[in-house]
Amino acid sequence: MNIHMFCKTNRRPLLKIAAGLVSLKCVASCIFFSDLTHSDRIKEWNIDNYTITYSKKNGPAGGAFYQYDIYKGKKHLSYAASLLNKDSCLLRFREKNDYYVDFNLCSKTKTILRPDKQKLDWKAIDSITIRPTDSIQLIPTGKPHPGPYFDTIRNKNFDPTYALKLNDKELKAFVKKWNNSKADGINERNKKSYQFQLTIYTGKSIRVINTSNYFLIDESVWSYESEEDDFFNKLWNRKKQ
Known part of the structure; x- marks a missing residue:
């Protein structure tokens, strides 16, 4: 069997293998660049079972950037948190699609936001x-x-x-x-x-x-x-x- 026939016959398995290699490469790249990011913690808040940190970070490319990180216990949840209305006290974090947490960093309190969907009859x-x-x-x-x-x-x-x-x-x-x-x-x-x-x-x-x-x-x-x-x-x- 020549290479052309082999590829044609095994097209779908080859595509799955290629997709897996691309995903593996992406994961490896994320881990590699994550390890190269240098972080200097500027401030930390502990609110109930959450820990919020604010850090200055330097990645492998580009200049310094500032970022909030959210932890629950010892588990790092996300760095996808953003200030509300440009208020340095108020930080919103999306833990799940139906579960948000609004942190007040100044008063060290939190508010849970969950949908209250009203079904129709x-x-x-x-x-x-x-x-x-x-x-x-x-x-x-x-x-x-x-x-x-x-x-x-x-x-x-x-x-x-x-x-x-x-x-x-x-x-x-x-x-x-x-x-x-x-x-x-x-x-x-x-x-x-x-x-x-x-x-x-x-x-x-x-x-x-x-x-x-x-x-x-x-x-x-x-x-x-x-x-x-x-x-x-x-x-x-x-x-x-």
């Missing part, structure tokens, strides 16, 4: 409408947690009739999609480009859920990941038919 819903968010703006409220951090503002070009009412089948499908969606972390609304806004009418209450591809964001700060499909585009395209 299709039997209680009067109607749901969908519209593109082209004429809808999100304006920061300046309110602290739990918010809402942003208000929905209709600009002067907003057309309240430019909407589509979901039929019974679509309504039930959307309720199922929302109820089955999983928390995907806190959403920075001012950094997201929404595609559609769904308004849910139940008795005298009105609830709004925005979409960004297959991510769903309600009035809270949390984003939820649903099944990856073209559900909302298909809904709106029905209006054009």
Whole structure:
């Protein structure tokens, strides 16, 4: 068997081997560069079972940089923590998709943030409408947690009739999609480009859920990941038919 035939016959196993070698190379590179990073600890805080350090680091390439590291017990969790509103006292850390910790380094206290998702009951819903968010703006409220951090503002070009009412089948499908969606972390609304806004009418209450591809964001700060499909585009395209 010549080399061409061998490669053609064993294409899939060879691709798996190549992918494994690339992954191994990446891991080795990370360990290598991690070992070469020099760190000088500037400050340390102990808050309950967490330890937060702030260090000046020098890597194998480039200049010095400053970084927060989070430990839980003796386990290093992450260096992906960031200051809130450029306040040197407030540090936010994403431990899991549905579990955030806000540290107050000045008072040495912490606040746990977890989603409080309100599921929908299709039997209680009067109607749901969908519209593109082209004429809808999100304006920061300046309110602290739990918010809402942003208000929905209709600009002067907003057309309240430019909407589509979901039929019974679509309504039930959307309720199922929302109820089955999983928390995907806190959403920075001012950094997201929404595609559609769904308004849910139940008795005298009105609830709004925005979409960004297959991510769903309600009035809270949390984003939820649903099944990856073209559900909302298909809904709106029905209006054009």
